[in-house]
Amino acid sequence: MTSPAYETPETLRIVTLNCWGLKYIAKYRNERLTEIGNQLARSDPAPDIVGLQECWTQQDYLVIRERTRHILPYGKFYYSGIFGGGLAILSRWPIEESSMYRYPLNGRPSAFFRGDWFVGKGVASARIRYGSGRKDVAEVFCTHLHAPYEREPHDSYLCHRTAQAWEMAKLLRHASERGHLVISLGDFNMVPLSLAHRIIETHSPVRDVWRLLQPDSSLGAASHPAERRRGKKVPTAEENLEVNGATCDSCLNTWRWDKALRKRLNKGEDIVVGLDTEDPKAKRLDYIFVSCGERMAEWTVESANVGMTGRHSTLKCSLSDHFSVETTLRRRHHHLLSAATTTPAASPPSLTATHTPRLPVSVYDEILLLIAAYNVREVRQRKLRLGHFIAQVTLAIGCLVGIWWVPRNYGAFLLALWSTLGLSAGVIDGLMGGLFVGSELRALWEFEWEVRAAREAAVGLEAEAVVVGKFEE
Structure with a gap:
């Protein structure tokens, strides 16, 4: 089916x-998500274009769709897993294709x-x-x-999040190779310049829009080691909103009180x-690339x-335990585009900067050590779980044999x-040890390769750089 033609917009919001x-856990869920739609x-x-996370029920999605239909007439609620992935995308223009990976x-x-x-x-x-x-796609x-x-690096799920960032980077890279505008957004559960953040920005041609505009923004909460090393004072709530882009754990969010x-x-x-209140715990976990x-x-x-960042008009609570991230892209006209290719633009920041195609070798070594440590953990877990299964089978047979020799019914019942x-x-x-852990180990081996x-x-690349450097000398 042919999609209707649209005039290329000047801006993308x-x-x-x-x-x-x-569902059943988040307080005032219906009221809050309705107000989010409003x-x-x-x-x-x-x-x-709007991306939603933790919109777990189709009912809540439909409420938001109904409220926003006049500006976002198209949308998709995504199904995944046993309880659903909680993801949705709303759009001003038709969604030609969609998938859930x-x-x-x-x-x-x-x-x-935990439910992940x-x-x-x-x-x-x-x-x-x-x-x-x-190619207006x-x-x-x-x-x-x-x-x-x-807290990293002691997070037992760090390997999972690193592998997920790696998979995301591959998807973004492949989309970019098709010549399309690539937009990645969501709750990445990472702080700026963390391992996952660097993987996404290095292994795919995308940029964190916040750091393009605020390159000196924070690298985490005030207590985060990377942020402490910068020697900055504890930011205020206003600084966290305006400069650091903090979306989580803000003192302005009532669900963090x-x-x-x-x-x-x-x-x-x-x-x-x-707004002048010190805000030491706020950090940025939500991104648009x-x-x-x-x-x-x-x-x-x-x-x-x-x-x-506002509150519900009657309940006086924050609309979510996160704030949103919003960005506006502006289209360059052809005469400005020609000038930009010869003269670097001073403002606003362009997305044409050359990106490093590879991380330093030491970072890959860090990831491989992470994979090796997690592999050891999973092999141990597999042995323990299969050992528990064998022990329980043996114990069950023993109990059944013991029933023959128990003189009273209640004893036989207990056995x-x-x-x-x-x-x-x-x-x-x-089943978890034999099937799930086996599946996870195979995914881990693919990631390692x-x-x-x-x-x-x-x-x-590093060897080539050394040769070129010596030649220039």
Whole structure:
């Protein structure tokens, strides 16, 4: 089917937001997500492309769609995993194609209380034609990487998040090679210039729009080691919004307040936090990346801001436990584009800067050590789980034999119950050890091979640079 022709827009307004729409868990979920839809509908300038995360139920998605239909008539709710990935993309223009790519390394089923594996985290992608030109196409990738449950480098899921960033970078690189505008957005659960952040910006031709405009912005919360090394003072709430782009753990977000303040808020007290309040915990976890290169010479980043910082009009709570990230891209006209190719533009920042094709060899060594450590952990887990299965089978047989010699019925009942419950737990553990861990190890080996190949290429580049340097001397 042929898509209708559209006049190529002068600007593209892009928004990403983690909605915190956990069913049965997130408080005031229906009211908050309805208000999110209302605020998107009233936005000025109106968004052209919106990526949502943690929009877990189709009901909430449809509510937002209904509120925004007049400005975002097209949308896609993405299905993944057992409970759904919580991802959605809304658009001013038709979505020609879409897909849902699940990450090969994606949490563990044994951590059922965390849920990352059960929701099937991955990348929701949409191909959107925004103009009449043959290549007036945006490929949008919306994601929510695995959550960190401990501080790096002691986070046991760091390997998962690193592998997910690697997979995302491949998708972005392939889309860019098709000559399309590439937009990646979502809750990446990483801080700027972390390992995952560097992988995305190096192994794909995209740039973090916030750091293009604010290159001196923070590298994490004030207590983060990388931020402490910079020797900066603790930022205020206003500085975190305007300069650092903090979207999470802000003192302005009511869901991050302590219990005492939350109780006062629940009683109807309208508590105001000043913008000059010190904000030591706020950090940036949400991002918009946009492609650079020859195709992106047509676009520049005009602005970027943190949005959705207001509260619900009646409940007085924040709309989500995250704030949104919003950016505007402006199209260059042909006479300006010709000048830009010969004279670097001073303002606004262009997305045409040459990017480093490889990370330093030491970084690949760091990733390989991470993979090796996680591989050891998984091999040990596999042995323990399969050992537990064998032990439970043996115990179950023993209990069944013991029933013959128990003189009273209640004793036989207890042995039968013990046998059944123990065997059930052993079978589940055996399935996880034999099937899930085996699948995860194979995904880990694939990841390792790709990293080693990238490392070899980086070694070749470094050797070539040394030869060129000696020749120039």
